[in-house]
Amino acid sequence: MDGPSAARPHKRVTITDVARHAGVSTAAVSKVMRNAYGVSEAMREKVRAAIADLGYRPHAAARGMRGRTYTIGVLLDNVRNAFFADILDGIRDELRHTDYTVLIGAAGFDPEEQARTIRSLVDRQMDGLILIAPGTPRAEVLATAASTPTVVIGHHDASDAYDAVVDADDLGAGLVVDHLVALGHRDIALVSAPGSRANKWKRTPEAVLSEGYLRAMEGHGLAPLARVHHTAYSDDGGFKAGMTLLTADRPPTAVMTGADVAALGVYRAAHELGLRVPADLSLVGYNNTALAALAPVQLTSVDQAGHTMGSAAARMLVERVESRRDRAMQTTMTPRLVVRATTGAPRGR
Amino acid sequence: MDGPSAARPHKRVTITDVARHAGVSTAAVSKVMRNAYGVSEAMREKVRAAIADLGYRPHAAARGMRGRTYTIGVLLDNVRNAFFADILDGIRDELRHTDYTVLIGAAGFDPEEQARTIRSLVDRQMDGLILIAPGTPRAEVLATAASTPTVVIGHHDASDAYDAVVDADDLGAGLVVDHLVALGHRDIALVSAPGSRANKWKRTPEAVLSEGYLRAMEGHGLAPLARVHHTAYSDDGGFKAGMTLLTADRPPTAVMTGADVAALGVYRAAHELGLRVPADLSLVGYNNTALAALAPVQLTSVDQAGHTMGSAAARMLVERVESRRDRAMQTTMTPRLVVRATTGAPRGR
DNA sequence: CTCGTCGTGGATAACGTTTTACAACATCCG
DNA sequence: CGGATGTTGTAAAACGTTATCCACGACGAG
Numbered sequence: 085m086d087g088p089s090a091a092r093p094h095k096r097v098t099i100t101d102v103a104r105h106a107g108v109s110t111a112a113v114s115k116v117m118r119n120a121y122g123v124s125e126a127m128r129e130k131v132r133a134a135i136a137d138l139g140y141r142p143h144a145a146a147r148g149m150r151g152r153t154y155t156i157g158v159l160l161d162n163v164r165n166a167f168f169a170d171i172l173d174g175i176r177d178e179l180r181h182t183d184y185t186v187l188i189g190a191a192g193f194d195p196e197e198q199a200r201t202i203r204s205l206v207d208r209q210m211d212g213l214i215l216i217a218p219g220t221p222r223a224e225v226l227a228t229a230a231s232t233p234t235v236v237i238g239h240h241d242a243s244d245a246y247d248a249v250v251d252a253d254d255l256g257a258g259l260v261v262d263h264l265v266a267l268g269h270r271d272i273a274l275v276s277a278p279g280s281r282a283n284k285w286k287r288t289p290e291a292v293l294s295e296g297y298l299r300a301m302e303g304h305g306l307a308p309l310a311r312v313h314h315t316a317y318s319d320d321g322g323f324k325a326g327m328t329l330l331t332a333d334r335p336p337t338a339v340m341t342g343a344d345v346a347a348l349g350v351y352r353a354a355h356e357l358g359l360r361v362p363a364d365l366s367l368v369g370y371n372n373t374a375l376a377a378l379a380p381v382q383l384t385s386v387d388q389a390g391h392t393m394g395s396a397a398a399r400m401l402v403e404r405v406e407s408r409r410d411r412a413m414q415t416t417m418t419p420r421l422v423v424r425a426t427t428g429a430p431r432g433r
Numbered sequence: 434m435d436g437p438s439a440a441r442p443h444k445r446v447t448i449t450d451v452a453r454h455a456g457v458s459t460a461a462v463s464k465v466m467r468n469a470y471g472v473s474e475a476m477r478e479k480v481r482a483a484i485a486d487l488g489y490r491p492h493a494a495a496r497g498m499r500g501r502t503y504t505i506g507v508l509l510d511n512v513r514n515a516f517f518a519d520i521l522d523g524i525r526d527e528l529r530h531t532d533y534t535v536l537i538g539a540a541g542f543d544p545e546e547q548a549r550t551i552r553s554l555v556d557r558q559m560d561g562l563i564l565i566a567p568g569t570p571r572a573e574v575l576a577t578a579a580s581t582p583t584v585v586i587g588h589h590d591a592s593d594a595y596d597a598v599v600d601a602d603d604l605g606a607g608l609v610v611d612h613l614v615a616l617g618h619r620d621i622a623l624v625s626a627p628g629s630r631a632n633k634w635k636r637t638p639e640a641v642l643s644e645g646y647l648r649a650m651e652g653h654g655l656a657p658l659a660r661v662h663h664t665a666y667s668d669d670g671g672f673k674a675g676m677t678l679l680t681a682d683r684p685p686t687a688v689m690t691g692a693d694v695a696a697l698g699v700y701r702a703a704h705e706l707g708l709r710v711p712a713d714l715s716l717v718g719y720n721n722t723a724l725a726a727l728a729p730v731q732l733t734s735v736d737q738a739g740h741t742m743g744s745a746a747a748r749m750l751v752e753r754v755e756s757r758r759d760r761a762m763q764t765t766m767t768p769r770l771v772v773r774a775t776t777g778a779p780r781g782r
Numbered sequence: 783c784t785c786g787t788c789g790t791g792g793a794t795a796a797c798g799t800t801t802t803a804c805a806a807c808a809t810c811c812g
Numbered sequence: 813c814g815g816a817t818g819t820t821g822t823a824a825a826a827c828g829t830t831a832t833c834c835a836c837g838a839c840g841a842g
Binding site (some may be wrong): 142155169208209 | 515536539553729
């Protein structure tokens with residue numbers, strides 16, 4: 085009898101136990117675990133049996149003291165963004181049948197909080213990091229990447245310190261503008277995210293998107309009509325942007341946004357102002373998340389293949405962790421327009 | 434010159450470096466870090482200064498070898514469920530100003546995969562675990578809880594091995610039925626999740642919800658009209674359920690679902706069958722996620738206060754980790770009905 | 783025969799922390 | 813002043829792995 089919680093934590097099986105049970109050294113067991121060079125088939129068999137007998141599972145913290153932890157850390161600002169969920173699925177599927185485990189740090193939007201989370205991941209000896217559109221200063225990411233293999237998703241700023249996976253957001257913007265112009269629109273507004281606050285990322289997804297939008301408008305001779313409204317990518321942000329744009333002197337006949345959820349906010353604003361979609365207003369989202377396909381919405385959007393981006397990132401990262409590659413590389417995905425029910429010819433045509 | 438990646442990984446600052454820099458023992462530094470007993474104010478000051486000077490950050494893996502890792506692991510089946518995002522936010526907010534970091538393992542729905550993820554978290558020496566509606570066999574959760582403090586969210590099965598946070602789903606179901614009956618409905622169907630496959634959880638959220646629904650129907654003398662349709666909580670699952678129910682001989686005039694996303698699937702089915710909501714069909718969701726409030730939907734739903742559930746879980750877990758409490762406890766939240774635009778009087782009234 | 787060489791397995795020193803035990807010293811009380 | 817009682821700091825032993833040697837025997841070439 086020793087107190088109420090007598091349920092003894094049942095001591096862990098260690099490598100020493102396995103070694104003793106198999107009648108070999110711990111070094112041998114370790115070698116088998118990592119399938120390192122210098123073990124005979126007989127030895128391998130013997131050790132495997134002992135491991136199975138005892139149900140041995142290596143202690144990750146102890147591993148982290150010397151070698152790998154077999155853990156990949158993912159930094160995310162926002163769990164609510166369905167696009168990120170696609171990326172996560174891609175990462176998970178790629179890593180499913182390997183020894184690696186994926187752990188997610190959800191940091192929120194605050195750059196300081198994100199930096200803290202990145203440090204946490206590094207302190208916990210992650211073998212590699214996948215940072216999804218980090219808002220931390222670029223310098224900090226570079227410093228992290230110097231000590232831990234890192235893949236950055238989203239930002240177009242290239243570097244030889246980290247690998248990168250991006251979507252050709254400028255092409256995406258072009259697809260949308262072309263589509264709308266073909267329908268007869270001329271007055272097309274873009275709702276994008278607020279610019280980075282001096283954190284040294286020059287080519288964020290938003291920036292590249294805006295760039296592509298402006299270039300496309302220019303290409304159609306519509307440069308004077310171009311206007312970009314900045315707001316948070318959220319339902320509420322979209323709503324406010326919509327209110328501002330649609331109550332302006334000369335409201336646009338079409339609005340494209342950098343995120344589906346923001347497009348739904350604009351939709352709500354239009355609804356409230358008595359405008360019908362797409363009769364009075366054409367609306368285009370971005371990312372083609374599940375939201376866009378949803379029941380009464382049927383939002384025209386741009387598909388970014390989040391799943392593919394995630395698996396590409398995971399593959400690239402593992403290559404680096406296992407040092408099968410020592411040069412930085414960058415993967416660019418091509419976006420695709422998915423036309424649904426929220427775009428049509430403008431009324432006054 | 435030593436190869437292309439000459440950017441030396443810049444050796445970590447260790448506790449030894451701090452001790453040397455402050456002219457004290459490593460033990461003293463350790464005590465200050467954990468603010469343990471037996472350090473003078475002067476010592477504390479000296480060490481603090483050294484830590485700041487060197488920018489020391491403790492190595493979590495090394496910590497994990499003896500004491501805590503200051504990491505809380507969260508098991509999640511599905512990142513897409515917005516309700517879980519609320520819970521996560523609650524956990525994060527509760528832990529924000531502590532030393533703990535939250536790491537999320539996203540496992541998917543497969544029980545085996547979930548079990549693997551739980552093991553991964555344990556192997557990585559998490560100080561505590563929060564399991565959100567785990568699909569793994571109950572026995573496995575009990576075994577885990579025996580060695581690591583654990584909070585289970587969702588399942589109503591109580592135990593003295595783990596703490597639990599649940600919503601009174603039976604009351605929630607009652608609220609919905611009462612609301613619909615008050616509007617004049619009698620033929621009310623429930624769309625719930627498929628039952629657990631012999632994993633020994635008897636009182637899953639779905640089960641308790643169904644129970645509450647049946648009891649409420651009975652209370653109104655509508656037991657003969659009660660019917661429960663089981664399907665996956667997804668847009669597609671909801672769509673199929675809706676199709677089945679609404680094309681039946683005697684279709685219900687109102688449908689309540691166990692998740693908002695499924696309600697939207699039913700909405701889509703109704704739409705496709707030419708039924709208008711709420712004129713021809715009243716529809717109620719569950720969880721009051723952001724989806725429910727969305728633009729053109731305005732779904733009546735039941736609010737579960739996910740944020741509060743998350744912070745309660747985190748608070749309870751930390752109490753256990755720091756062994757300020759040694760008895761299991763269970764927190765039950767009261768749900769609240771949020772009436773929006775998808776419920777109204779039945780037509781044939 | 784002698785040398786290397788190769789293939790295999792083991793001893794053992796890290797890795798960076800926490801924690802236990804104890805030494806040194808100060809303080810208090812009778 | 814002697815002993816009991818605190819207080820503050822340190823030395824050193826874990827913790828469970830990995831990786832670097834080294835030893836040993838077998839074998840093939842000269």
